[in-house]
Amino acid sequence: MSIPIRHQGAMADSSNISAVDSNMYRTIFGDDAMRFIMCDTAFEERMVQVEISLARIQANLGTIPKQAAQDIANDCNAAKLDRGRLQQETELVGLPVWGLVRQLSAMVRDETSARYLHGGLNTHDVMDLARSLQMKDALELICSRLDTIRNRLVALTHQYRKTPMVARTHLQHALPSTFGYRTAIWLTSLDRHSERLQQIKPRLLLAQVGGASGSLASLSEHEPEGLRLVRAISEELGLYQPNMPWHAARDGLAEVVSLLALIGGSLAKIALDIVLLQIPEVSEVAEPFVAHRGASSTMPHKNNPVLSEAILALSKMLRQEAGLALDAVPSDFERAGSGAWQLEWAALPQSFTYCSAALKHTEEVLTGLRVDENRMLHNLNLSRGLVAAEHVVVALHEKYGRARSHDIVYECCRQAVQKNQHLSSTLKQREDVTICLSDAEIDWYCDPANYLGLTPRFIDIALAGR
Structure with missing residues (x-):
């Protein structure tokens, strides 16, 4: 379906359909600090950095002329990339490096130096x-x-x-x-x-250095050269050295x-x-x-x-x-x-x-x-003591065992809800409770502040040293 004429101009200026890049929602689903790191421009800059670093390392290892590495570093500039062309060539090839290397090679004014760009690595x-x-x-x-x-x-x-x-x-x-x-x-x-x-x-x-299929075959005539390259790229870029590609x-x-x-x-x-x-x-x-x-x-x-x-x-x-x-x-x-x-x-x-x-x-x-x-x-007190019901079960456990204690307190809880009473009131009306606990003890056991368990200790552990 064709786009109505009245919308074509707007589409040219605001064609984002992803929430993360939407002009309307971008600050909800993204943030500029991370966007600056992960955007296309940053990716292109990092690829250019890789190509320059590769040339510098190869020059240090003696596999390409130092002048070539210097020319590549001086002339290759991500800011000079034709991003429209790069986009078109990426769509054509399916990957961005082919088009990127073509543009960087053209930036290197010395043709001889340009030949040493992208040596040994592949797109991946x-x-x-x-x-x-x-x-x-x-x-x-x-x-x-x-x-x-x-x-x-x-x-x-x-x-x-x-x-x-x-x-x-x-x-x-x-x-x-x-x-x-x-x-x-x-x-x-x-x-x-x-x-x-x-x-x-x-x-x-x-670091990922493997060449066309991971074997660094293009450098295999001199085995130490390939391994030194892997180590040097890892060090140059501040990445960890892998044990294999x-x-x-x-x-x-x-x-x-x-x-x-x-x-x-x-x-x-x-x-x-x-x-x-x-x-x-x-x-x-x-x-x-x-x-x-x-x-x-x-x-x-x-x-x-x-x-x-x-x-x-x-x-x-x-x-x-x-x-x-x-x-x-x-x-x-x-x-x-x-x-x-x-x-x-x-x-x-x-x-x-x-x-x-x-x-x-x-x-x-x-x-x-x-x-x-x-x-x-x-809100803690809304239940009228019910949140401490388990505490009373614990108090009655020695006399009745857990199952019977649970049943006694359960019945008191139901009565407290039905009569809109505090749990302590219903407990004080039960002889099987009062023969074990005084009124003061019932009040103490029904006070939520007295049933925090190891909460303070766990907090201490979480905050240790902080």
Whole structure:
């Protein structure tokens, strides 16, 4: 179907259809810091960097003239690339390096020096090296944002470690807890992700140098030369040296996308808790107030938790990208010809961008999180002692055993609900309870503050050294 004439001009100026690059939604599903690292321009710059570094290394190893390497470094400039032509040639070839090398060769003014460009590597090597450099920067941003959130959670846990609230299971009141315990749970999940991000680097940020099919056959006449090249490129680019080429083993890329999805899931857990705690009937916490954020076009009173909603959406989008990355793992033989490689081109930049946006939103939510301690205490007491019912079971256990004690307290709980009484009142009316516990002891066991278990100790463990 042809585009109506009245829309053709608009399409030329605003043709983005992806949410991450949408003029309308780009700050919800992405952020400029990660976009700067993972965009096409950055990828092109990294590929040019790889070609220049290769020439410099080969000159240092004595395999090409030093003047050629100098000419390549001086004349090759990513800013001078004809990106329209590069796009057309990428579509024609299916890969960007063929067109890139043609343009870079034309930039090198000395024809003799230009002949030494791109010697020994192939398209896969250049693209994987460039992507590894991008991921190295992207991981630094992810780690930095994650650390900021963890520091904020440490502060919240210290501040609210003794703030009583009710723990909920199946969305129902369960046992007494504290808000600091909840934030400590959030914190420890992100602590584990911080460890995973450090652990993944040696498996992910690998140099890829294999030549046409991974054997570096073009350099095999002098075996040490090929191995020195691998080591030198790894050192030059600040990447880890692989024990062998990984062009046909894409597990590391699938691992990082899966890890980003895991991080998104943990951020979504925080966001979901906040969404539920912000329900007016609960009103224990709320996102930071910004005029008109979360507003309604018809209802002036609305204050929707839109940042948390965005985090939840991003976590689901990350999960989808993880599926794509896993589909790219079973590539055929020594070069994926089944579309697996192309899946990475979509999954990697989008996953890093989605995760970075989710981290940015979470940081904003937690930095300005509004906590209503009085409301937490009010909600804790709504059940009139029922949240401490298990504590009474524990108190009766020695006399009646667990099953009988549970039945006794269960009957008292049902009676308390039916008569709209406090649990302690119904307990005091039971002879099988009062022969074991005095009225004062019943009141003590029914006080939520006296049934926090190891909550303080677990918080201490989570905050150790911080």
